[in-house]
Amino acid sequence: MTRTVPLVIAFLAGITMIIQFFIPHQFSVDFLAWMNRWALIILGFATLIGLISLIKINWSKVMKKSSNWGFSIVTLIAIFTTLFIGFVWGKEDGSPIQFEYDYVMMPMQATMFSLLAFYIVSASFRTFRARTPEATLLLAGAIVVMFGMVPIGKYIWGDIPGFAQWILDVPNMASKRGIMIGVALGSISMSLKIILGIERNWLGGSD
Amino acid sequence: MNFWDKLTKIDRRYIFIVVAIGVLMPYLFPMNLPVDITRKVAAIYDYVEALPEHAKPVLVSLDFDPSTAPELAPMTTAFVQHCFRRNIPVVAMTLHPQGPGLAQGIMARVAADMGKVYGEDWVFLGFKAGGSIVIRTIGEDIRQAFPQDYYNNPLDSNTLMMSVTNYKDFSLVISFSGSQIPMSWIAFAHEQYGANVATGLTAVMAADFYPYLQTGQLVGLIAGLKGAAEYESLVDTRLGHSAEVQKLALEGDKTAQKEAQLLLSTRSTSATRGMDAQSIIHMIVIFFIIVANISYFFSLRAQKQEGRK
Numbered sequence: 202m203t204r205t206v207p208l209v210i211a212f213l214a215g216i217t218m219i220i221q222f223f224i225p226h227q228f229s230v231d232f233l234a235w236m237n238r239w240a241l242i243i244l245g246f247a248t249l250i251g252l253i254s255l256i257k258i259n260w261s262k263v264m265k266k267s268s269n270w271g272f273s274i275v276t277l278i279a280i281f282t283t284l285f286i287g288f289v290w291g292k293e294d295g296s297p298i299q300f301e302y303d304y305v306m307m308p309m310q311a312t313m314f315s316l317l318a319f320y321i322v323s324a325s326f327r328t329f330r331a332r333t334p335e336a337t338l339l340l341a342g343a344i345v346v347m348f349g350m351v352p353i354g355k356y357i358w359g360d361i362p363g364f365a366q367w368i369l370d371v372p373n374m375a376s377k378r379g380i381m382i383g384v385a386l387g388s389i390s391m392s393l394k395i396i397l398g399i400e401r402n403w404l405g406g407s408d
Numbered sequence: 409m410n411f412w413d414k415l416t417k418i419d420r421r422y423i424f425i426v427v428a429i430g431v432l433m434p435y436l437f438p439m440n441l442p443v444d445i446t447r448k449v450a451a452i453y454d455y456v457e458a459l460p461e462h463a464k465p466v467l468v469s470l471d472f473d474p475s476t477a478p479e480l481a482p483m484t485t486a487f488v489q490h491c492f493r494r495n496i497p498v499v500a501m502t503l504h505p506q507g508p509g510l511a512q513g514i515m516a517r518v519a520a521d522m523g524k525v526y527g528e529d530w531v532f533l534g535f536k537a538g539g540s541i542v543i544r545t546i547g548e549d550i551r552q553a554f555p556q557d558y559y560n561n562p563l564d565s566n567t568l569m570m571s572v573t574n575y576k577d578f579s580l581v582i583s584f585s586g587s588q589i590p591m592s593w594i595a596f597a598h599e600q601y602g603a604n605v606a607t608g609l610t611a612v613m614a615a616d617f618y619p620y621l622q623t624g625q626l627v628g629l630i631a632g633l634k635g636a637a638e639y640e641s642l643v644d645t646r647l648g649h650s651a652e653v654q655k656l657a658l659e660g661d662k663t664a665q666k667e668a669q670l671l672l673s674t675r676s677t678s679a680t681r682g683m684d685a686q687s688i689i690h691m692i693v694i695f696f697i698i699v700a701n702i703s704y705f706f707s708l709r710a711q712k713q714e715g716r717k
Contacts, residue, residue: 230548237545238552244538292508293559294516302509310474310506318689322427323420326696330704340701344694350611350634352441353687362444374618381619 208398215396256280342368412706415699423696430692434684441684442641448621449638451628452582452606456490459579465497465568467546467575467603469583469593470514473506476586476610482679483608483636484514484584490643492522492529496579497568501533501554503542503589508535512558527566534558540592547574547601575603580627584608590617594625608635633686636679 218236221229259273267273286297293299331337348354349365394400456466468488472480491498502511512532519530526532533554536542545553550572551563563569571577581603583590590607597603604627609617611632620626630639 233544234548234552237541237548240541241536241538241545241553244541248537294512299509299512303513306506306509307474307477311478314475314478318431319424319427322689322693322696323423325693326418326420326423326700329697329700331701340697344697347690347694350632351687351690352443352634352683353691355444356441366446369615369618370622373615374622377615378619 204401204404207404208401212396212398215392219396252280342372410707410710412703412710415703416707426692426696427689430688431685434688435681438681439684439687440680441687443634443637443680443683445638445642446635448629448631449635450642452487452630453490453628453639453642455580455604455606455627456487456494456496459494459496461495463496464577464579465499465572466491467578467581468498468500469503469581469585469589470500470507470511471503471583471585471587471589472510473504473586474510477510478682479610479633479636480584480586480608481510481514482633482682483630483639485518486636486639486643486679487582487584487608487630488515488518489522490639492518492524493643495529497528498530499533499568499572499578500530502535503539503583504585504587505535505537508558527561528568531566531568532558533563539589540596543592543596544600547596547603549573575601578603580604580606582606582608584630586610586613588613588616594620598625606630611635633679633682637683640678640680 214236217232221233221236256277259276261267262270262273263277283298283301286301290296290298329340329343331340345361346365346368348357349362349368354361354365391400395403468484468491470480470484488498488500498515500511500515502508515530515532518524519526524530534557536553538545538553542553550569554563556562557566557569575581575597581593581597582605583593585607586609590605590609593605593607598605605625606627606629607617608630609632611634614629614631614635617626617629621629630636
């Protein structure tokens with residue numbers, strides 16, 4: 202029962218949504234609006250379940266003193282502090298939660314992302330080698346695009362920005378289209394497998 | 409271990425120091441390199457320019473978080489400024505759970521700088537979970553996705569929202585994002601509901617979206633800090649910072665002085681300034697790649713020679 206009912210819901214929802222897409226009748230449009238409302242409500246609950254699950258996992262880690270349980274304490278403190286100040290003082294401009302966002306979250310995330318620049322340079326130095334003709338081609342292409350994407354490029358060679366754009370517009374676009382078509386076909390195939398109940402991993406647990 | 413081997417295995421902390429200096433130097437000694445305008449950025453600018461004043465609002469979705477804000481916030485700021493300058497109302501929203509704080513900050517600051525009134529000239533809808541579902545719901549009725557604005561006011565209590573039902577009531581939909589969210593805007597807002605869609609992306613994401621630009625599914629594309637600098641530069645040119653207004657102001661024209669003061673106080677140049685640092689960093693990366701390859705080849709040759717012995 203716990204597996205059959207979700208499979209039937211997935212099948213019916215999937216098939217009706219596919220049919221709906223091709224029918225421009227008002228009934229079909231209303232049905233879409235109705236389904237969208239359902240989806241939004243389910244997503245709201247999914248977010249809540251995500252939050253509860255996050256708290257449960259971290260709480261259990263702290264209780265069991267699992268590896269790196271200190272980080273779980275930080276996570277729990279952050280969750281409850283944010284919830285508390287959000288519920289008590291609201292979210293308006295100048296509120297404590299906006300302060301927390303501006304002066305805790307933003308600098309932390311910006312710092313994490315900025316560190317990437319350092320690691321990218323270091324990783325390029327260690328791994329970007331012209332070992333094969335293909336790697337050499339990739340290397341040359343990367344250098345041209347990197348120069349073409351910054352103003353200093355045109356001072357080195359006036360045609361670099363145009364050449365970089367050509368690389369992006371022609372070889373890059375051709376390969377991207379190929380990948381995109383492949384991904385789309387894969388997505389259709391996976392969706393059909395889920396709708397028809399062939400793929401059941403999303404149900405979780407074992408058969 | 410010979411010199412080339414040592415160079416290949418250089419301590420990464422030296423590389424970090426060079427990168428840190430490379431980032432800091434342009435801020436201490438700005439180079440002010442001029443930015444060339446590309447077609448994909450100019451297309452968005454021209455589209456907004458072609459809209460009549462007080463046109464239908466523009467839907468701006470700030471689908472990013474603080475990690476990508478250094479690239480995306482400057483282009484969002486420049487775009488919203490452009491709309492406000494042309495008296496085109498802006499409806500802002502976000503599909504990123506960490507987006508509301510950032511979006512509210514940008515919108516409130518730009519609106520305050522330019523004397524725009526909340527509810528009349530701009531509205532902020534906040535965040536709604538669901539990604540593509542939200543995009544599809546807006547296509548039917550925006551009130552189903554956002555019954556209230558971010559400040560818990562009923563949507564229709566904002567004068568601006570009274571005439572808005574779905575995508576037909578927007579001049580343009582633009583998503584600023586560091587993820588695949590704009591793909592959903594194209595697939596649903598444009599393909600299913602016929603909205604004109606544009607996007608602003610981080611540089612690494614841009615290559616994924618060129619095919620949509622070429623097919624005309626996107627009005628235009630602002631890519632990375634360079635794209636943001638281009639848009640800033642376009643808005644700057646239109647506002648006449650560098651030309652007539654400043655000239656008249658210097659000649660003592662009181663109106664021009666006032667206008668110049670206002671223009672300069674609301675001027676956004678963070679991306680343009682950042683481009684100097686990005687230029688230097690790109691050069692450093694290329695320098696290290698070339699050095700690494702030279703040392704690799706010499707090191708390989710030395711190993712072969714030793715093998716023969």
